[in-house]
Amino acid sequence: MQQERCSSSDRPLDPGGLLSCDAERSAARLGCAAVDFPVAVVLPAGGSGERMGLPTPKQFCTILNRPLISYTIQAFERLSWIVTVVVVVATENHDLMLNIARKYNHTKVKVVHGGTTRHRSIFNGLQAFSNTTDSLTPKPKVVIIHDAVRPFVEEDLLLKITLAAKEQGASGAIRPLVSTVIATTSEGYLDHSLERAKYRASEMPQGFLYDIIFQAYQQCSEFDFEFGTECLHLALQYCGTNAKLIEGPPTLWKVTYKRDLAAAEAIIKETLSMSACIIAGAGAEAVELAKMLQKNLNMMETDVISCAKESNTEYLSKTQNFIHISMSGSNFSGVPEMVKRFEDIGHTRLYPLVVVWVQLNMTKQSVDSQKTDELTAFMGLASEVIQGNVLLYGIEINHSKVIFLMSYHYIC
Amino acid sequence: MQQERCSSSDRPLDPGGLLSCDAERSAARLGCAAVDFPVAVVLPAGGSGERMGLPTPKQFCTILNRPLISYTIQAFERLSWIVTVVVVVATENHDLMLNIARKYNHTKVKVVHGGTTRHRSIFNGLQAFSNTTDSLTPKPKVVIIHDAVRPFVEEDLLLKITLAAKEQGASGAIRPLVSTVIATTSEGYLDHSLERAKYRASEMPQGFLYDIIFQAYQQCSEFDFEFGTECLHLALQYCGTNAKLIEGPPTLWKVTYKRDLAAAEAIIKETLSMSACIIAGAGAEAVELAKMLQKNLNMMETDVISCAKESNTEYLSKTQNFIHISMSGSNFSGVPEMVKRFEDIGHTRLYPLVVVWVQLNMTKQSVDSQKTDELTAFMGLASEVIQGNVLLYGIEINHSKVIFLMSYHYIC
Numbered sequence: 001m002q003q004e005r006c007s008s009s010d011r012p013l014d015p016g017g018l019l020s021c022d023a024e025r026s027a028a029r030l031g032c033a034a035v036d037f038p039v040a041v042v043l044p045a046g047g048s049g050e051r052m053g054l055p056t057p058k059q060f061c062t063i064l065n066r067p068l069i070s071y072t073i074q075a076f077e078r079l080s081w082i083v084t085v086v087v088v089v090a091t092e093n094h095d096l097m098l099n100i101a102r103k104y105n106h107t108k109v110k111v112v113h114g115g116t117t118r119h120r121s122i123f124n125g126l127q128a129f130s131n132t133t134d135s136l137t138p139k140p141k142v143v144i145i146h147d148a149v150r151p152f153v154e155e156d157l158l159l160k161i162t163l164a165a166k167e168q169g170a171s172g173a174i175r176p177l178v179s180t181v182i183a184t185t186s187e188g189y190l191d192h193s194l195e196r197a198k199y200r201a202s203e204m205p206q207g208f209l210y211d212i213i214f215q216a217y218q219q220c221s222e223f224d225f226e227f228g229t230e231c232l233h234l235a236l237q238y239c240g241t242n243a244k245l246i247e248g249p250p251t252l253w254k255v256t257y258k259r260d261l262a263a264a265e266a267i268i269k270e271t272l273s274m275s276a277c278i279i280a281g282a283g284a285e286a287v288e289l290a291k292m293l294q295k296n297l298n299m300m301e302t303d304v305i306s307c308a309k310e311s312n313t314e315y316l317s318k319t320q321n322f323i324h325i326s327m328s329g330s331n332f333s334g335v336p337e338m339v340k341r342f343e344d345i346g347h348t349r350l351y352p353l354v355v356v357w358v359q360l361n362m363t364k365q366s367v368d369s370q371k372t373d374e375l376t377a378f379m380g381l382a383s384e385v386i387q388g389n390v391l392l393y394g395i396e397i398n399h400s401k402v403i404f405l406m407s408y409h410y411i412c
Numbered sequence: 413m414q415q416e417r418c419s420s421s422d423r424p425l426d427p428g429g430l431l432s433c434d435a436e437r438s439a440a441r442l443g444c445a446a447v448d449f450p451v452a453v454v455l456p457a458g459g460s461g462e463r464m465g466l467p468t469p470k471q472f473c474t475i476l477n478r479p480l481i482s483y484t485i486q487a488f489e490r491l492s493w494i495v496t497v498v499v500v501v502a503t504e505n506h507d508l509m510l511n512i513a514r515k516y517n518h519t520k521v522k523v524v525h526g527g528t529t530r531h532r533s534i535f536n537g538l539q540a541f542s543n544t545t546d547s548l549t550p551k552p553k554v555v556i557i558h559d560a561v562r563p564f565v566e567e568d569l570l571l572k573i574t575l576a577a578k579e580q581g582a583s584g585a586i587r588p589l590v591s592t593v594i595a596t597t598s599e600g601y602l603d604h605s606l607e608r609a610k611y612r613a614s615e616m617p618q619g620f621l622y623d624i625i626f627q628a629y630q631q632c633s634e635f636d637f638e639f640g641t642e643c644l645h646l647a648l649q650y651c652g653t654n655a656k657l658i659e660g661p662p663t664l665w666k667v668t669y670k671r672d673l674a675a676a677e678a679i680i681k682e683t684l685s686m687s688a689c690i691i692a693g694a695g696a697e698a699v700e701l702a703k704m705l706q707k708n709l710n711m712m713e714t715d716v717i718s719c720a721k722e723s724n725t726e727y728l729s730k731t732q733n734f735i736h737i738s739m740s741g742s743n744f745s746g747v748p749e750m751v752k753r754f755e756d757i758g759h760t761r762l763y764p765l766v767v768v769w770v771q772l773n774m775t776k777q778s779v780d781s782q783k784t785d786e787l788t789a790f791m792g793l794a795s796e797v798i799q800g801n802v803l804l805y806g807i808e809i810n811h812s813k814v815i816f817l818m819s820y821h822y823i824c
Contacts, residue, residue: 170602174594174596177593178666178668179587179613179614179615179666180613180641180642180645181589181593181606181611181612182586182611182612182614182642182644182657183610183611183612184611184612184657188657189580189654189655189656189657190582190584190644190645190648190654190655192648193614193642193644193645194593196641199595199596200593200594200595200596201591201592201593201594202591202592202593202594202605203591227609229592230592230594230605232594233592233602233605242597242601243601244600245594245600245601245602250671251671253669253671254590257662257665259663259665259676259678259679260675262674262675262677262678263671263672263674263675263678264671265674266671266674266675267671267674
């Protein structure tokens with residue numbers, strides 16, 4: 001059965017239904033078996049962010065009021081085939097991390113304490129699975145190691161990394177080198193330069209059979225723990241495992257310097273604008289229109305959800321565009337409530353929220369004076385909410401014609 | 413004589429006077445001789461920007477409406493000891509580049525055509541000096557090679573590079589590696605990884621004795637021209653010159669991907685806001701106040717210039733803050749004209765312009781009704797110009813008291 005993006009039935013859909021399609025659909029795209037074994041993630045986040053020159057460690061720097069690490073966690077949590085995300089933080093950031101997990105509803109996260117180096121932190125993260133019968137942290141078959149400060153990781157790549165790790169024992173994302181790499185003499189002169197085409201930059205994510213990487217860490221030396229920077233190297237050196245290298249997209253980059261926060265914000269804003277949440281009210285025609293709209297908006301990432309009050313605000317972190325398709329008798333009645341919910345969260349101060357209220361009017365009759373009052377009220381509401389950076393539009397689709405409503409008062 | 417930033421006399425200063433202090437003051441800071449030999453720059457800008465995935469080559473992508481390459485050129489042109497900037501562009505971009513040079517008043521620029529690879533383009537650039545008696549392009553002693561897409565290059569580093577090049581024959585900026593570098597097998601597996609601490613990323617700017625790098629290019633092979641990426645390597649291989657390597661700041665980075673444009677914009681906006689242009693009107697007290705203000709604004713980059721109409725707009729590319737100190741008889745009379753000049757250029761649509769009009773009133777008399785009219789007029793003007801994103805403030809300093817004027821109508 002061909003699957004569209006979770007619009008395969010006439011019932012209004014719940015957000016959960018959205019996610020379970022992902023693995024099968026992506027796997028179908030890759031032409032290989034779905035991930036039918038437990039996969040977990042270890043996110044070392046114990047760094048101090050020295051290179052950024054800011055007092056806040058970079059993983060906790062906020063973008064649009066939300067800590068960078070939360071975006072990274074979300075990139076993993078949205079995939080149904082990832083069971084646990086172990087976040088490794090410095091002890092002094094333990095409570096901060098728990099608060100972040102609570103505030104942004106990171107239900108798959110387990111927080112553990114880090115070590116003095118990245119390797120030590122990762123090993124601590126891996127040990128979260130080895131010595132517990134906690135059902136939240138079942139021992140995974142494959143473990144993905146990533147960085148808290150690489151928020152833009154795509155499902156396609158994660159699948160490739162995971163499946164290659166299961167098959168080869170280890171895998172890692174690579175990127176071409178952007179600068180020539182040179183070796184220096186002890187006095188600070190050029191010794192020799194490397195041929196750029198022969199080498200690659202080792203990035204994240206990396207994937208390992210849990211048993212292999214755990215064994216490698218059990219066997220590696222103090223020098224490795226203290227000075228090592230490469231997990232793939234440990235798997236090779238201590239387990240004889242040759243990692244499969246997979247070319248990744250430019251978006252894998254690590255937020256390292258202050259300018260990277262600006263770049264990340266630009267990307268996040270662009271993602272928010274290039275997506276939409278279509279809310280289908282009760283009624284077969286509303287659902288039908290929602291599905292058609294999704295099909296036609298094929299340049300954007302769209303989710304279709306049912307008209308359930310609580311679920312809307314989850315999507316605020318995924319998109320800034322909401323299209324509400326309503327068939328209820330009294331026009332536009334749900335709008336003030338919806339807008340208020342958004343305003344309460346405060347996102348609208350950081351980027352505009354776009355709400356398109358689509359009213360389906362299937363009755364043949366229309367009472368003109370009542371309609372005029374309603375239109376006026378709607379226009380008034382639009383002029384009001386724009387002060388709070390909510391752009392409200394209305395489309396009324398009568399059984400015979402379409403009316404567009406927009407507020408004409410804008411402040412750029 | 414101790415030099416302050418060009419405020420060493422009582423005369424109103426001309427912009428030219430600003431620049432000639434730089435080399436001596438910077439050299440004084442470094443404790444070494446000033447640059448008393450001709451230095452030129454070659455900026456290869458012939459690339460197509462494939463990695464950016466945009467139709468426009470990245471060096472011509474605009475930030476705040478201004479092409480990236482223009483910011484880079486300005487970073488060199490503002491230094492008095494740099495004589496010529498040779499910009500090497502693809503033939504189809506020749507006219508575009510000439511237009512940019514004209515529009516942004518890049519008087520030191522010479523445009524030449526590029527080759528099919530970076531090395532070929534650089535060699536073309538170097539040849540601009542070798543076969544002409546054109547006084548614009550005298551043969552330099554030291555030539556700096558940089559990238560059009562690295563706009564944030566500081567004078568300190570350029571001096572170090574230049575002086576090291578004169579002494580050693582070649583020099584280059586380096587940065588620590590951010591990722592582990594690995595070698596791959598032909599089948600795409602990990603072969604070995606390099607110890608990150610033993611290597612560096614070779615960046616720009618690089619400096620060479622002109623004769624050395626020219627000779628290296630004359631002798632290098634077709635393979636070098638076609639596949640080489642490292643000028644320092646050529647100097648080593650063909651002239652036996654060991655380059656002195658100089659650690660550079662994080663801001664040397666190359667705009668490579670689309671996200672880098674956002675990062676560059678953030679940095680440029682921050683620079684514009686952390687600087688000010690103080691315009692001293694005619695009169696000893698105005699100049700005195702300007703100098704005192706400059707001394708007190710020591711957290712910011714400030715320039716003090718005379719009240720010359722044409723010069724103001726040059727500084728629009730350096731700062732968004734203008735402090736005009738006036739002593740003329742009729743208060744605030746120059747304001748509308750000044751604001752209009754700024755609005756005509758159009759910068760104010762991209763970031764707010766801040767104008768602080770300081771009126772020095774040394775007379776003991778004040779005609780109250782006239783003053784009230786003037787204040788009202790000023791407030792009215794402020795309310796008007798804010799629509800065009802100009803934030804206008806007024807400070808009146810009477811011989812006995814200070815009055816602050818601000819418009820209370822703001823739109824965020």
